Amino acid sequence: MTLLSTRGLSKHFDGLVAVDDVDFDLPQGEVRALIGPNGAGKTTLVGMICGRIEPSSGTIHFGGRDISRLPAHRRIMAGMAYTFQITSVFQGLPVRENVALAARRHKRGPDAVEEALARVGLEGRIDQEAGDLSYGHQRLLEIAMGLVQVPRLLILDEPTQGLSEGEIADFKALVRALAGETTILLIEHNMSVVMELADRVTVLNFGSVLAEGTPAQVRGDAHVQAAYLGTG
């Protein structure tokens, strides 16, 4: 079953075409990576999917419903969770309150908060202020805020950016454990993360889908190699 699909989705910023006529389908239960060179339109595409950016044209269906006109908070309530590219936790609030804010809207209590924090390994820091956490821990807190919502679709925008090797290994293990439970859309630059975790990979270049396939197929694709090497 297709959980998420877009048809003819485009975004123009004045003259600049950031995303151009994208048809994108994501089946339920899949771990999909979205890759592409800087400026390829990944964050714009995902921004339109979760309602942060209004599309210039095109439609978005989620769980069989047309959500093209829904405001962002209603899409979240429909079962999307979004973790920010630039760490965007509530710096001045305790770790527990950060996750509780995410949980409360979905009618989940203190147990769910502790469970989500335990899954990312932050249970020992539950009463610290989020701003006092290391950068890597703040990224994990972002992910816990996504997990606690038990989303149908978890969108992770460059989750491993700025993490150490050890933290990336932990992140991979976490996503593998989640893979059976929910659908994941992963925007990622780190190729080892993409190759190991994704069931399928979508490559964006200049706002269009350049290639789509298994990690091995995409890695062997001449167009993709050209785009990444900048000779295309």
Place this chain on the structure above:
Amino acid sequence: MSRGARIWALHGGLIALLFALQFVLPAYHHGNLARIMVLASYAIGYNILFGYTGLLSLGHALFFAAGMYGMGLSVQHLGLSPAPALLIGIAAGAVVSLALALLALRTTGVAFMIVTLMFAQAGYLAILYFGKYTRGDEGFVIQTAERVLWGVDLSDPTNRYFAALALFAVCLLLSLRLVRRPFGRTLVAIRENEARVTMLGYDTWAHKLGAMVISGTISAAAGAFYGVLFGYVGASFAAVPYSILPLLYVLLGGAGTILGPFVGTLFMFYLIDLSSGITTAHMLIAGVVLVLLTLFAPQGLVGTLRARVFRWLP
């Protein structure tokens, strides 16, 4: 003692202390404190929008005046007794703040400040324009006979003090309860990072609307009580200084703290009172003290105490 018990003990203790002070204070300070408690209630209302939600309004005098004139005009022209007149004043504040919120919340940041300032000015000018009913700049006096609430004469200093304390206690406990409940905690999160709150599934616009109506209604209640307790309704209460005052009180006391508005009002009131006893250039002294405070306690008096010593303060 648990955090919750400590919090209730502290705030209940303050109300009990203010109650006890009525029996020992000399007449002059007794009168001052009644006025401070009403103004602090106004600041509590302001703090909900500014301190907890992070929206800086420069037009709260509109809500204060809506309460004051809603009450005053219904006494003056409809001949109502204080109880229904106060209710009309509070309702007027709720309606006006809802209307302004619907317009002003389409903007953010500096634009929000300008829109609220402009509408408050429009309100002030409307009071002058309809001088036939409002007596414009001159204002009007609420006669002693019209200030009897359920047989209690509110022009009597003791009764006035208790009425001010009742208003203050209700506003204080209401704001304390608000910020400890999920709605209030979401407001704090909006202040910290609104985009993130949206992406957790909250309708931040509706939350800000609610905060503005609660804030405006409390401010209007303070305005309505001010008119009844001190017997005067005038256009100066709708002018710019009365929009700036609650901002100063809250900044001095500590934005986003429950006790901050009271502490800030008390401090500012006595700062002006004492410095005007020394020189006619009293605003100069007040100004220097305010500059020093912003330099050395930028989070306000209670805010600094919370950051340094009492982490559990709400």
